[in-house]
Amino acid sequence: MSFTVPMGQPGLQHDPQWYRRAIFYEVMVRSFADSDGDGVGDFQGLISKLDYLEWLGVDALWLPPFYASPLLDGGYDVQDYRSVLPEYGTLDDFRELVTQAHQRNMRIVIDLVVNHTSDQHEWFEKSRTDPHGPYGDYYVWSDTDDLWTDIRIIFNDTEDSNWAFDAERRQFYFHRFFSHQPDLNYGNPAVHDEIFDVARFWLDLGVDGFRLDAVPYLYESDEGLGESEPETHDFIASLRAMIDKEYPGKVLIAEANQQPQEVAEYFGSEEAPECHMAFHFPVMPRLFYALRSQLVAPLIETLNETKDVPGAASWAVFLRNHDELTLEMVTDEERQALYGWYAYDPRMRINDGIRRRLATLLDNSRHEMELAYALLMALPGSPFLYYGDEIGMGDNIWLQDRDASRTPMQWTPDRNAGFSTADPGKLYLPVIQSLGYHYSSINVETALAQSRSFLHFVRQLLHVRRSHPVLGVGGYDTCLTDNQSVLAFVRTLGADQCRPGETPETVLCVFSFAHHPTTVTVSIPESVRGKHLRDIFGGSVFPDISGKNTVTLTLGTQGFYWLAVE
Numbered sequence: 229m230s231f232t233v234p235m236g237q238p239g240l241q242h243d244p245q246w247y248r249r250a251i252f253y254e255v256m257v258r259s260f261a262d263s264d265g266d267g268v269g270d271f272q273g274l275i276s277k278l279d280y281l282e283w284l285g286v287d288a289l290w291l292p293p294f295y296a297s298p299l300l301d302g303g304y305d306v307q308d309y310r311s312v313l314p315e316y317g318t319l320d321d322f323r324e325l326v327t328q329a330h331q332r333n334m335r336i337v338i339d340l341v342v343n344h345t346s347d348q349h350e351w352f353e354k355s356r357t358d359p360h361g362p363y364g365d366y367y368v369w370s371d372t373d374d375l376w377t378d379i380r381i382i383f384n385d386t387e388d389s390n391w392a393f394d395a396e397r398r399q400f401y402f403h404r405f406f407s408h409q410p411d412l413n414y415g416n417p418a419v420h421d422e423i424f425d426v427a428r429f430w431l432d433l434g435v436d437g438f439r440l441d442a443v444p445y446l447y448e449s450d451e452g453l454g455e456s457e458p459e460t461h462d463f464i465a466s467l468r469a470m471i472d473k474e475y476p477g478k479v480l481i482a483e484a485n486q487q488p489q490e491v492a493e494y495f496g497s498e499e500a501p502e503c504h505m506a507f508h509f510p511v512m513p514r515l516f517y518a519l520r521s522q523l524v525a526p527l528i529e530t531l532n533e534t535k536d537v538p539g540a541a542s543w544a545v546f547l548r549n550h551d552e553l554t555l556e557m558v559t560d561e562e563r564q565a566l567y568g569w570y571a572y573d574p575r576m577r578i579n580d581g582i583r584r585r586l587a588t589l590l591d592n593s594r595h596e597m598e599l600a601y602a603l604l605m606a607l608p609g610s611p612f613l614y615y616g617d618e619i620g621m622g623d624n625i626w627l628q629d630r631d632a633s634r635t636p637m638q639w640t641p642d643r644n645a646g647f648s649t650a651d652p653g654k655l656y657l658p659v660i661q662s663l664g665y666h667y668s669s670i671n672v673e674t675a676l677a678q679s680r681s682f683l684h685f686v687r688q689l690l691h692v693r694r695s696h697p698v699l700g701v702g703g704y705d706t707c708l709t710d711n712q713s714v715l716a717f718v719r720t721l722g723a724d725q726c727r728p729g730e731t732p733e734t735v736l737c738v739f740s741f742a743h744h745p746t747t748v749t750v751s752i753p754e755s756v757r758g759k760h761l762r763d764i765f766g767g768s769v770f771p772d773i774s775g776k777n778t779v780t781l782t783l784g785t786q787g788f789y790w791l792a793v794e
């Protein structure tokens with residue numbers, strides 16, 4: 229397979245707000261491509277696939293942890309923040325990845341696991357064995373496990389307490405996730421310095437930013453519930469200040485799975501900015517809800533609630549990632565409905581969520597996959613794709629935990645789906661062989677050969693979006709409609725937001741969640757009256773709308789329009 233990419237600007241283009249127009253792609257080093265045949269993906273493998281990612285239209289990669297780790301939580305159990313897992317390669321391989329990505333004007337964002345370490349981290353070893361030594365206070369120790377019993381348990385399928393007893397120190401330590409992941413003690417300024425230095429280490433190696441893993445949980449207090457405590461925000465603001473001063477142009481992305489208003493707080497304020505981006509956890513499950521309920525009201529409500537973000541901040545919108553589709557923040561009723569639609573087999577559930585990929589969640593419905601992606605690309609913020617979803621990869625719910633959707637990328641119909649030349653039994657996880665999703669038909673090579681494949685659709689979507697900056701940075705306003713299954717909004721790019729070479733633009737986006745063809749009358753806001761609507765994809769001009777304040781449209785099953793207002 230070779231990917232020809234039109235000659236672009238060589239090297240990284242200077243743009244302090246690059247993240248606002250970027251399309252991100254989450255890729256686990258372990259899962260993408262194995263260059264040395266040991267059954268595990270590695271940096272060299274990923275480097276060999278950068279041409280593919282560039283061809284697809286990806287601007288930035290997000291790499292989950294690749295640090296030294298016992299891998300009891302996919303690498304989120306960090307044993308050493310400054311070394312890479314040998315099976316992925318060396319630090320030099322990582323440097324090469326950064327260089328090669330940058331040559332393609334592609335950024336690299338990595339995970340900064342701030343809340344906890346592995347219990348095999350040297351700091352924890354020293355903390356448990358030498359309570360009065362320099363690391364004694366690096367973790368949250370207590371003589372009793374009766375403290376903060378109101379703090380919810382996140383991994384409630386595996387853990388029954390946020391405390392675990394350490395037989396060596398003869399005290400309990402606090403952990404929000406697995407018991408082998410002790411929480412760092414942010415009450416200790418030395419921990420701040422350590423994390424700052426870890427950030428500097430990777431920024432010096434050229435990374436373009438961090439996803440701040442599990443960031444709401446840094447502080448606990450007697451008054452709060454251990455989430456989004458004021459001191460947590462103070463810490464993030466101080467990290468941001470350091471980065472702005474020492475490494476301007478690098479970004480922080482919050483993984484804060486909270487209620488809408490609380491997530492927005494991770495952007496900070498104009499005076500004390502925190503993260504440049506925050507994952508849009510509130511909107512994601514509501515989108516899946518709309519797909520099956522055919523009702524868009526909860527989606528609209530959430531979008532309206534999260535409309536205003538300060539300054540140059542931006543949402544990170546996503547459909548799926550390496551974790552379960554989390555349902556922690558929806559209502560009980562919504563959760564039950566979502567389980568009924570998407571996780572009818574108990575094996576599909578984990579904690580308060582669903583461990584499936586996009587294609588399997590949507591029962592391989594091309595209509596739904598196209599609708600979901602088109603909406604993702606048009607929502608305010610920058611889209612994050614999850615590796616493999618662009619070819620409609622399946623999952624394996626017989627695997628443990630979230631490994632269900634972390635299986636090897638499927639490149640070809642050959643052995644191990646072209647991921648690795650290893651003995652198939654040696655792969656870190658088996659490739660997908662289930663009915664309907666077998667790698668012999670679901671793979672990049674086959675998708676490339678079919679001009680109407682989902683992969684080609686996704687690529688087109690990415691490229692169309694790229695040529696309409698309004699979808700990245702434009703304003704957002706919901707439009708009223710007379711159809712409860714149709715979501716309509718306008719995105720507007722004013723002259724003041726345009727870069728040289730860009731022109732102001734308004735796009736009316738209309739999405740039908742109805743399971744049959746439907747018609748809708750959309751109110752066009754006063755500010756965006758125009759003469760024509762022109763379909764961005766094919767260029768068709770729709771009937772004249774001049775002087776009208778509504779437009780009536782007909783949509784096919786789960787159809788959508790991106791219409792330029794001219």
Ligand code: GLC
Nearest residue numbers: 301302304305405441442551
């Ligand atoms: C984040 C990660 C998840 C991990 C957890 C604990 O939520 O996305 O994969 O298990 O943090 O580190």
